Amino acid sequence: MTDSYSPESAHLEAILLVGGQGTRLRPLTLSTPKPLLPTAGVPFLAHQLARARSFGVRHIVFATSYRASMFAEVFGDGSAFGLTLEYMTEDSPLGTGGAIRNAAQALACGPDAPVLVLNGDILSGHDISEQVDLHVSRGAAVTLHLTEVDDPSRFGCVPTDEDGRVTAFLEKTPHPVTNRINAGCYVFQRSAIDTIPAGQVVSVERETFPGMIASGELVLGYADRSYWLDVGTPAAFVQGSCDLVMGRLASPALPGPCGEYLALEDSKVSPSAKISGGTVVGARAVVESDASVRGSVLDAGCVVESGATVVDSVVGAGARVSSGAVLRNAVIGDGAVVGSGNELLAGARVWPGVRLPAGAVRFSSDV
Numbered sequence: 001m002t003d004s005y006s007p008e009s010a011h012l013e014a015i016l017l018v019g020g021q022g023t024r025l026r027p028l029t030l031s032t033p034k035p036l037l038p039t040a041g042v043p044f045l046a047h048q049l050a051r052a053r054s055f056g057v058r059h060i061v062f063a064t065s066y067r068a069s070m071f072a073e074v075f076g077d078g079s080a081f082g083l084t085l086e087y088m089t090e091d092s093p094l095g096t097g098g099a100i101r102n103a104a105q106a107l108a109c110g111p112d113a114p115v116l117v118l119n120g121d122i123l124s125g126h127d128i129s130e131q132v133d134l135h136v137s138r139g140a141a142v143t144l145h146l147t148e149v150d151d152p153s154r155f156g157c158v159p160t161d162e163d164g165r166v167t168a169f170l171e172k173t174p175h176p177v178t179n180r181i182n183a184g185c186y187v188f189q190r191s192a193i194d195t196i197p198a199g200q201v202v203s204v205e206r207e208t209f210p211g212m213i214a215s216g217e218l219v220l221g222y223a224d225r226s227y228w229l230d231v232g233t234p235a236a237f238v239q240g241s242c243d244l245v246m247g248r249l250a251s252p253a254l255p256g257p258c259g260e261y262l263a264l265e266d267s268k269v270s271p272s273a274k275i276s277g278g279t280v281v282g283a284r285a286v287v288e289s290d291a292s293v294r295g296s297v298l299d300a301g302c303v304v305e306s307g308a309t310v311v312d313s314v315v316g317a318g319a320r321v322s323s324g325a326v327l328r329n330a331v332i333g334d335g336a337v338v339g340s341g342n343e344l345l346a347g348a349r350v351w352p353g354v355r356l357p358a359g360a361v362r363f364s365s366d367v
């Protein structure tokens, strides 16, 4: 631990859940865990860490499992971010509840303290202090951030009574009873974490929260409609990066001035290329003449050749999109080559290192 943290500190402590495999984001997550994917110029988590710090959090325990060692390689002891970071690794994945219980061993706070728990794949503009204040003032066991979405049928939903008490955790249904869903940010009473069985696979969503509700504990909802995005799918991941670059969500971790696009160090953009929609041009990436790139993530060292079109897509590190190729809503793995004239649409994914010969694919749909 660094000198900036002491167990007597009144600062709120946090647990960050970052052990998932990120299967929906493959192939991007084959080599890099989802929370470390470059997002608006920095690892995704840098945005969450900066936000948590802005709400007074100083000590964060990472609950790691998949590719665990990479987190410490990127964030170290946290001192560069004004934080004290610790890493608690599961031998095998313990699920969200088991991970929280395991990570809590590194907390310094006592049983009566509130603890912030964050899913490591959420971008949120909500007021964490208000959520904590509600939790403390009502003496809740857990207070969940609930976000209101236009189409709740794609998620499980979380109804509350008129006092904000959560009454159920409902599975996905075509006819949801509320548009409020679990937003993946919780304030737990430390003593409530300690009741989760240790060393076992436990899901907070399927076991812990429904169990607490059934036994009459006070599980509260803190609902709002501020910016919220779960970046678990390629489309959402690209959206999140673009939203940060375009300023739709303010982040203290953005590495430079942004606008229609963010160009990182030593990148080269031809004056005749058209780049827009919050695109990131990664370090040493090249966008050649007359290429058109909209709302996309171009990772370090990739090349978009002249006249290529890239829309709502991710081009992995060192990958190449050849002249005249078209990507729309596609993910190109690191080092892959999309030959000229290919047209990859609607969720198409190219695995790292694969070379698609010129004109090989005219259309591919999500599989």
Ligand code: GTP
Binding pocket: 017, 018, 019, 020, 021, 022, 023, 024, 025, 034, 063, 064, 065, 090, 093, 094, 095, 096, 099, 118, 119, 120, 121, 232
């Ligand atoms: P998918 O495989 O694409 O569903 O993504 P995911 O693995 O991230 O799963 P999901 O989005 O459901 O996970 C929500 C959050 O919990 C993410 O921040 C995950 O990193 C984290 N998480 C899920 N399972 C575990 C686990 O077993 N251990 C730890 N430490 N974290 C987990």
